[in-house]
Amino acid sequence: MAFEKWSFVHVADMQPGSPKSYRFKPAFLENWHTAREQIMEIQPEFMLIGGDITRDGNVHKWELEEMKADFNALSIPYHVIPGNMDTGNKHTNRQGPWQDRDDISLNITSEQVQQFASVFGPLWWSFVHKNLRVSGFCDMLLGSGLPEETALWQWLANQRNQPPAKYHIWIMHYALFINELHEPNHDIADPDHYTDWYFGIDEPHRSRLMDIFKATNTTRVITAHIHCRKDHFTEGIAFDLAPATCFAQWHDKWSDGDPTLGFLKYNVSQTGIEKTFVPLEKISARTDGYGPGGHPKPEARDYSLAWKKQPE
Numbered sequence: 001m002a003f004e005k006w007s008f009v010h011v012a013d014m015q016p017g018s019p020k021s022y023r024f025k026p027a028f029l030e031n032w033h034t035a036r037e038q039i040m041e042i043q044p045e046f047m048l049i050g051g052d053i054t055r056d057g058n059v060h061k062w063e064l065e066e067m068k069a070d071f072n073a074l075s076i077p078y079h080v081i082p083g084n085m086d087t088g089n090k091h092t093n094r095q096g097p098w099q100d101r102d103d104i105s106l107n108i109t110s111e112q113v114q115q116f117a118s119v120f121g122p123l124w125w126s127f128v129h130k131n132l133r134v135s136g137f138c139d140m141l142l143g144s145g146l147p148e149e150t151a152l153w154q155w156l157a158n159q160r161n162q163p164p165a166k167y168h169i170w171i172m173h174y175a176l177f178i179n180e181l182h183e184p185n186h187d188i189a190d191p192d193h194y195t196d197w198y199f200g201i202d203e204p205h206r207s208r209l210m211d212i213f214k215a216t217n218t219t220r221v222i223t224a225h226i227h228c229r230k231d232h233f234t235e236g237i238a239f240d241l242a243p244a245t246c247f248a249q250w251h252d253k254w255s256d257g258d259p260t261l262g263f264l265k266y267n268v269s270q271t272g273i274e275k276t277f278v279p280l281e282k283i284s285a286r287t288d289g290y291g292p293g294g295h296p297k298p299e300a301r302d303y304s305l306a307w308k309k310q311p312e
Helices: 026-042 061-073 110-120 147-161 194-199 205-215
Strands: 006-011 047-049 078-080 124-129 132-137 167-171 220-223 230-234 237-241 262-269 272-279
Touching (some): 006 026, 061 110, 078 132, 124 147, 147 205
Parallel strands (some): 006 047, 047 078, 132 167, 167 220
Antiparallel strands (some): 006 262, 124 132, 230 237, 262 272
């Protein structure tokens, strides 16, 4: 069946936070509102949301609930996967080099992923729209040893048996790799490569995923988390590292990386998928707010700074 050209968008790493929390940056919220208005103007057939939709959704369920209400108000169909700010970081049993965070305590937990699922539904999903199949999953589970990881691998294996579409796009939060598919695992304890470890998927999970991607006729894999736009292409698959709307980072990692804030628009036709970067029309100039960035330890979470009362 032939289809006319149609479009969808991918947006991620909004992290608007909440004035009820121990930290809040109004600029991040304003940037998301700008992206939201631009998406409504485009009126895509659906919106893919690539994780880190909250600042502290792994701690505060209300942040997840507030963002769900925000998405629902768009009146555009959407499909969401969690990011590490929503459910906890990828698993490690070793501490990184930085003293302002406790990497082991930041590991993803069953409680956190189930909290996300209680608001947004399944942690992995696949659907077909016209000539495109889209599949997404909670990749922070990989290597965690949690019961949800076993169920995820079973679901991933079953995707080999799904009816194919002309195109197949997967969305993840972490990048499958940083520089090239067969790079070695990066050492969390090495200060020169901590961020490489933090942003990417380790072996053997990387190769297992790549095998599934190739077996399911994958066209593109869209990832978030890094906050810097970059294109990779390997073994016949395009890997789109997507921009953020909250803040940029890792702008000096690649000579061809682009940290400009915005989101991605995809036009789908019978002849291919065309990707367009949509920069934010306005970047918030606000500098007010409170609380630490990054992944603060519990003792750094001072709720007395909050602008609004927490929910009971």
